[in-house]
Amino acid sequence: MAGKKRWKLEYSIALFVMLGVLLLIAPVSLENSRQANFISKWNEKLNRVEYMFSVINAHITDDMIKSMSRAKTPQEREELLLTVVKPYLRINTDNYPIRHYRPRYMNGNRVYRGQLYFFDDFYFAENNTIVGFKDIKTDKSSDVWFLMMFDMNGLLPPNRWGKDIYGINIYDGGRIEPFGFDKSMNELKKDCSESGSGVDCSYYYKIGGGFDD
Numbered sequence: 509m510a511g512k513k514r515w516k517l518e519y520s521i522a523l524f525v526m527l528g529v530l531l532l533i534a535p536v537s538l539e540n541s542r543q544a545n546f547i548s549k550w551n552e553k554l555n556r557v558e559y560m561f562s563v564i565n566a567h568i569t570d571d572m573i574k575s576m577s578r579a580k581t582p583q584e585r586e587e588l589l590l591t592v593v594k595p596y597l598r599i600n601t602d603n604y605p606i607r608h609y610r611p612r613y614m615n616g617n618r619v620y621r622g623q624l625y626f627f628d629d630f631y632f633a634e635n636n637t638i639v640g641f642k643d644i645k646t647d648k649s650s651d652v653w654f655l656m657m658f659d660m661n662g663l664l665p666p667n668r669w670g671k672d673i674y675g676i677n678i679y680d681g682g683r684i685e686p687f688g689f690d691k692s693m694n695e696l697k698k699d700c701s702e703s704g705s706g707v708d709c710s711y712y713y714k715i716g717g718g719f720d721d
Contacts, residue, residue: 543671547713549660550674553637554714557656557676558684560596565682582643586629589641589654589678598634605630605638609663614670614706625669625707627657636662654678670699670706674713686710 579585590599609630611619619626627640638659644652654677661672669675676684688696688708699708700717709717 546660546672550713553658554686561682561684564592582645585643586641597639599639600632603632605632605663611673612668614668615703638662652677653680668706670709674710686714688712
């Protein structure tokens with residue numbers, strides 16, 4: 509009888525230990541699954557956007573090029589780009605994200621006005637995603653002309669670069685490259701970490717980098 513009670517006690521202790529371990533690893537497992545889903549969606553979006561710009565480049569007219577050249581302000585150039593990509597991404601210009609939408613870097617730091625990856629204007633697009641545009645003033649065809657960001661999760665958190673936010677550089681001729689494409693692997697790993705900005709995850713995840721590396 510004593511042996512049976514001892515067995516029940518040991519079984520109960522083992523069960524409580526197992527439950528404790530499950531409670532500890534469950535949040536991590538769920539977060540990893542969510543992050544993997546964001547990465548998968550980003551890679552799908554990037555493939556679509558690359559194809560989109562190849563189609564746009566093939567059908568761009570001289571009038572569109574002249575309009576871009578005549579544009580005198582960043583706002584005018586952003587509006588021209590928006591007009592071109594709007595039907596492809598199903599962008600809604602009548603309903604804007606709330607003013608409290610404030611993306612952060614992966615390490616939790618705020619993205620301040622004046623910084624390269626601060627965007628003024630956001631728009632809702634297909635599947636409740638959010639897109640942003642930013643004109644980069646340049647007279648050189650080899651430089652970046654625009655930045656474009658995508659929040660795969662829309663208004664829902666975490667709203668952080670490298671988590672659910674990624675972006676691309678847009679060059680003359682419609683060539684695009686994910687942020688971080690010109691960085692070394694060590695630089696990518698450092699930035700795409702909990703202590704980094706997360707911006708370079710845009711390219712790091714494209715080439716197979718893991719969020720748990």
